Amino acid sequence: MGTATARETRASWVGQSVPRLEDEALLRGRGRFMDDLDPVPGAAHAAIVRSQLPHARITVDASAALDAPGVVGVLTGEDVRALSRPFPAGIDSPVPFYAAAVDVARYAGEPVAVVVARTRYEAEDAAELVEVDYDPLDPVLDPVAASETDACVHDRSFHYGDVDEALARADLVVHETFRFPRFSCTPVECYGVVADWDEAAGSLTAWANFQGPFTLHGVAAAALGLRGSRFRLLTPPDSGGSFGIKSSIFTYVVLIGLAARKLGRPVRWIEDRVEHLLGSASSTQRVTTVEAGFAHDGELLALRYDAIEDVGAYVRAPEPATLYRMHGSLSGAYTVRNVAARNRVVLTNTLPSGLNRGFGGPQLYLPLERTMAIAARRMGLDPADVARRNLVPAEEMPYRTPSGALYDSGDYAACLQQALELSGYERRRAEAAAARADGRLLGVGIACVVEPSISNMGYITLTQTAIERAQALPKSGNAEGALVTIDPLGGVTVRLGTTPQGQGHRTVCAQVVADELGIEPGEVTVLSEMDTQTVPWTVSSGNYSSRFSGVAVGAVQRAAAQLRAKVDAVREHLEEPELSLRRVAGSVHWNPAGLPEGMEPGLSVVAYWSAPNLDPPDAEDRVASSAAHGFIADVCAVEVEPETGEVRVLDYVTVHDAGRLLHPALADGQVLGGFAHGAGAALFERHVVDEWGNPMTASFVDYVTPTAPDLPTPRIGHRSTPSPFTALGAKGIGEGNTMSVPAAIANAVADALGRDDVELPLTAPRVWELLQRPPEGGGR
Amino acid sequence: MKPVPFRYVVARSLEEALAALAEGGDDAKPLAGGQSLVPALNLRLLRPELLVDLNRAGLDGIVRENGSVRVGATTRQAELERSPHAHPLVREALPFVGHVVTRNRGTVGGSVAHADGAAELPLCLVALGGEVVAEGPDGRRTFPAEELFVTHYTTTLLPGELLVETVWPAPGGGERSAFEELALRGGDYALAMAAAVLRHDQGVIREARVAVGAVTDHPTALAEVEALLVGNAPSDELAHEAGALAATLVDPAGGIHATPAYLRHLTGVLVERAIRRAT
Amino acid sequence: MTEIEVVVNGQRHREAVEDRLLLTDFLRQRLGLTGTHVGCEHGVCGCCTVRLDGVAVRGCLLLAVQADGCEVQTVEGLAGSGPLTALQEAFRRHFALQCGFCTPGILMAAEDLLSRGTPTRDEIVDLLSGHLCRCTGYAPIVDAIEEAAAGALPPADEPRPEGT
Incomplete structure (x- = not known):
């Protein structure tokens, strides 16, 4: 194994912050985003007519639009009903969900008709001529009120341990309600679809900046009434951010596909920003009431959640997954064994929810981490001591949570300690206390969160009872495929099904393959554009649940390793251990007759990898909801300006244990980005509808995302405890700060104000209003 | 998000611009920097039939004369920001106007004539007691800026009339000024803003101009606050009193981001801060 | 027309x-x-x-x-067909782009800013208030522009060498 020696004496590419393969093209304006593609000749342009009311019976008259200049045709809700079926989802819903409103529009912004014309300009002109007659219906807007009506479409309760008994013996019971607002990570590139219907074959080919999960390919195919092989879905090489949001484009792929089918020509639709804010997706809004019992020393004895999850107007797949993604982590980073949850899902006449960075994490950790801080304050304890008292100890790893997650590795207490030291926690707490004595409003907050990655495809079946599950196909695991090929000149190409949107998947795959094959990352070509007809993929493919570094890398490494074994076998057979890859490739391609006895010709491997620790939920409703679990300890110091209510983040420290870092600079980039989204949700962002359900945040003027002057820059620390359950020991890192930051900032502001009733987003006007009211639930 | 169809003409002179606007009548719109107009076109909030582009009409330029600075209508905001002739109040306020890139294109006259109640330049012009020069079919007239603004996006410009110049008094002796604004994020529309221009002599405020915006539908000088200040020695107490008074003089509608109570309060805070800094 | x-x-x-x-x-x-x-x-x-x-x-x-x-x-x-500009190189070095969608606009605004002199860090941050980036949290972008500003950047409108 002479080549192995050469390979092993050189430092591994994995673990180094090599320059990104993606960057040169992007910096030159040579990226290939959805709207840059012209994949099929003769595509006409679509504009979508959207409901102007949140809830109304509608009748649509498109006749005037049909006569407008340049118009090719119009697709209405009636056509959609005739040509497609409702989208299936994780739970049954009383209202069928089609790609466009049929008879009743259920949110302002819901597609009502699609106008197709020669140009987008003409399509918009004609769209104004579509007459929609509205017969208004009362909108349902308040999730709590909706939970008591038939707008509540799901209600399940879970019990682990004995919560009642533990609450009864607790020295302190914290009983509080927390609201997590709807926000949206708003990628800067909007949705885009080009659809081409082949009437002869009865098949749809669609290009879209879809991000997966490819479970949704099946959902879209079902709505189209097509088998998967007749629905070819492709993605562009580059995607301008997604953060979960672009998973929900699948309903528009169907809508535009149906327009192409009806009109008999390819149709192109590029979403504009107003459409995006009205009609793409947002996080869920969740109202959680917590009952938490603590012993006098701060031990968390019991935790009960009553969660009302507002998914908007329809249960759009994969919802209600936001509610179940964190199910194994209901106990957070803590050792509490008595946990209960009641999960209700309600429909309101608002934009349907979907994947959004953090996906369930922000909604879980805001109530949990606020509860920990409230308990500390009420007991006169240091929140860091309360956290330490409860963190899962390193020696108990791997640790099975009451609700079934298997926390794989990590030293949570050491991570917290590192964060406390990096932030100068003791000094900051003392400074804040001294400043408060002087009338200034300084506060310090912490958050300790477990960051799950690589979702178990089976967790969503928790929406069913164990008996129902027993009668259905079991679901488990999270698998990905990859194709690695060596051409006759020794060039190496990788094809991926992970649909990246800027995370640098191509670079990291090149590092992994370079290590296996003993070449340089720059010699590896990685194609990240997805094509469901030619790329190896699975139902769980795509870019979500921070699964790339664990799962996709596993598949790529496995394929590359198999190729390397074949290359080495050829070298051995030729008795030329130092033979270059190019010569080996030439030999394999040109001289199959010279291959070792029994060796398959060709130099191309498809390999798959699935997380080994993701079983279906068990009969007691326990589920290993994710394969890997990172840990984050955050410390945040803020000052609130009492005159104006402005919140200034003075310092933010975040220490991560995400296992092995495959590319440290990209990992830090994910931390910074996750932080920005978390801080946006904490301080700025919220979808607002008025009392009648009209969206009030349908432009980037009104939907306020943070810009450079508004965002503090966190100080980042790392520890590295490899995961035993992923191929290279990596864990996800892209979502954790979106989970932790809202909680940590809320805790810091609550500390500064000496009150428990802080509510996101903590904009200056909202904080000032809070200061004008007496505290609810006690003040300092 | 594309504009409705319209006709576009380039005016090569003020005369051409006025003629084109006269021909277009109510369905014509002058186009200056376009940083507010074109978003409104793209959103189809405005549907003109004719756009008259003023950018080549020779209406730009900054000239200092007789104790004031005359700024041509299509002078870019960025140019005024860099000009040594810009009043200190204007230099302080301009960074709040949109962003660097929008100021590169946005014009001083466009911002004033657009009359957005939350715009900084109209507030400064009113606070400084500046003037506007308008020209229309009936000739040229010059009048105080305070008489220009009626309400949001509404001015006293006559049909067919163009704002061609703004006139900004140069700082006088003993004058100090300050601009204060709070927005949810940098470059956003203000929640509230305040400008104070005070002339001090021998430890006493002799003249005062205090104006607020964003909480009113047009830039509004607060005469009662000015009266409170004049004749008094500046002090923190006086500034506080003036702020408190200012808060009672506005009646903001509030919106999705802030309640009327907050905006009133914020008005007081910003007025107080501006007065303190202008002393 | x-x-x-x-x-x-x-x-x-x-x-x-x-x-x-x-x-x-x-x-x-x-x-x-x-x-x-x-x-x-x-x-x-x-x-x-x-x-x-x-x-x-x-x-x-x-x-x-x-x-x-x-x-x-x-x-x-x-850069045309030549090597990346100093600013583009700085973006690459600082991992100042992820999805790269906002990058062209930021590059063009920053080139203009740099052509007017050496901006302070605050001026760079202020420039970026007019650009939304949802991936990076902005800090690496500020670092990259600052580094390019510190270097001897040729005025953007000067011709650059062709090829490498």
Whole structure:
């Protein structure tokens, strides 16, 4: 194994912050985003007519639009009903969900008709001529009120341990309600679809900046009434951010596909920003009431959640997954064994929810981490001591949570300690206390969160009872495929099904393959554009649940390793251990007759990898909801300006244990980005509808995302405890700060104000209003 | 998000611009920097039939004369920001106007004539007691800026009339000024803003101009606050009193981001801060 | 329709355009210069920023007809077929882009800023208040521009060496 020696004496590419393969093209304006593609000749342009009311019976008259200049045709809700079926989802819903409103529009912004014309300009002109007659219906807007009506479409309760008994013996019971607002990570590139219907074959080919999960390919195919092989879905090489949001484009792929089918020509639709804010997706809004019992020393004895999850107007797949993604982590980073949850899902006449960075994490950790801080304050304890008292100890790893997650590795207490030291926690707490004595409003907050990655495809079946599950196909695991090929000149190409949107998947795959094959990352070509007809993929493919570094890398490494074994076998057979890859490739391609006895010709491997620790939920409703679990300890110091209510983040420290870092600079980039989204949700962002359900945040003027002057820059620390359950020991890192930051900032502001009733987003006007009211639930 | 169809003409002179606007009548719109107009076109909030582009009409330029600075209508905001002739109040306020890139294109006259109640330049012009020069079919007239603004996006410009110049008094002796604004994020529309221009002599405020915006539908000088200040020695107490008074003089509608109570309060805070800094 | 003549990245184009055609659509659809991106079409996100006669402006807030007789530079014109500019290199070194969608607009705005002198860090942050990036949290972008500002950056409109 002479080549192995050469390979092993050189430092591994994995673990180094090599320059990104993606960057040169992007910096030159040579990226290939959805709207840059012209994949099929003769595509006409679509504009979508959207409901102007949140809830109304509608009748649509498109006749005037049909006569407008340049118009090719119009697709209405009636056509959609005739040509497609409702989208299936994780739970049954009383209202069928089609790609466009049929008879009743259920949110302002819901597609009502699609106008197709020669140009987008003409399509918009004609769209104004579509007459929609509205017969208004009362909108349902308040999730709590909706939970008591038939707008509540799901209600399940879970019990682990004995919560009642533990609450009864607790020295302190914290009983509080927390609201997590709807926000949206708003990628800067909007949705885009080009659809081409082949009437002869009865098949749809669609290009879209879809991000997966490819479970949704099946959902879209079902709505189209097509088998998967007749629905070819492709993605562009580059995607301008997604953060979960672009998973929900699948309903528009169907809508535009149906327009192409009806009109008999390819149709192109590029979403504009107003459409995006009205009609793409947002996080869920969740109202959680917590009952938490603590012993006098701060031990968390019991935790009960009553969660009302507002998914908007329809249960759009994969919802209600936001509610179940964190199910194994209901106990957070803590050792509490008595946990209960009641999960209700309600429909309101608002934009349907979907994947959004953090996906369930922000909604879980805001109530949990606020509860920990409230308990500390009420007991006169240091929140860091309360956290330490409860963190899962390193020696108990791997640790099975009451609700079934298997926390794989990590030293949570050491991570917290590192964060406390990096932030100068003791000094900051003392400074804040001294400043408060002087009338200034300084506060310090912490958050300790477990960051799950690589979702178990089976967790969503928790929406069913164990008996129902027993009668259905079991679901488990999270698998990905990859194709690695060596051409006759020794060039190496990788094809991926992970649909990246800027995370640098191509670079990291090149590092992994370079290590296996003993070449340089720059010699590896990685194609990240997805094509469901030619790329190896699975139902769980795509870019979500921070699964790339664990799962996709596993598949790529496995394929590359198999190729390397074949290359080495050829070298051995030729008795030329130092033979270059190019010569080996030439030999394999040109001289199959010279291959070792029994060796398959060709130099191309498809390999798959699935997380080994993701079983279906068990009969007691326990589920290993994710394969890997990172840990984050955050410390945040803020000052609130009492005159104006402005919140200034003075310092933010975040220490991560995400296992092995495959590319440290990209990992830090994910931390910074996750932080920005978390801080946006904490301080700025919220979808607002008025009392009648009209969206009030349908432009980037009104939907306020943070810009450079508004965002503090966190100080980042790392520890590295490899995961035993992923191929290279990596864990996800892209979502954790979106989970932790809202909680940590809320805790810091609550500390500064000496009150428990802080509510996101903590904009200056909202904080000032809070200061004008007496505290609810006690003040300092 | 594309504009409705319209006709576009380039005016090569003020005369051409006025003629084109006269021909277009109510369905014509002058186009200056376009940083507010074109978003409104793209959103189809405005549907003109004719756009008259003023950018080549020779209406730009900054000239200092007789104790004031005359700024041509299509002078870019960025140019005024860099000009040594810009009043200190204007230099302080301009960074709040949109962003660097929008100021590169946005014009001083466009911002004033657009009359957005939350715009900084109209507030400064009113606070400084500046003037506007308008020209229309009936000739040229010059009048105080305070008489220009009626309400949001509404001015006293006559049909067919163009704002061609703004006139900004140069700082006088003993004058100090300050601009204060709070927005949810940098470059956003203000929640509230305040400008104070005070002339001090021998430890006493002799003249005062205090104006607020964003909480009113047009830039509004607060005469009662000015009266409170004049004749008094500046002090923190006086500034506080003036702020408190200012808060009672506005009646903001509030919106999705802030309640009327907050905006009133914020008005007081910003007025107080501006007065303190202008002393 | 109006006939316009525009020099884009040094190349002269004569085209008949509808008066309402936005400059962004002209560049992308008519000239195939898809490096200029469209993110909001109401002037907030900044990804459409190009330089018009050297000055950074929002491409989505200009009509193509307004560019008649002007020179337009887009991101494709920064390095041309030559090596990356110092600013582009700094972006790469600092991992100042992730998805890369906002990057062209930021590059064009930053090149304009750098052509006017050496900005302070605060001035760079202020420039970026007009650009939305949802991936990076902005800090690496500020670092990259600051580094490029500190280096001896040739004025952006000077010709650069061809090839490598």
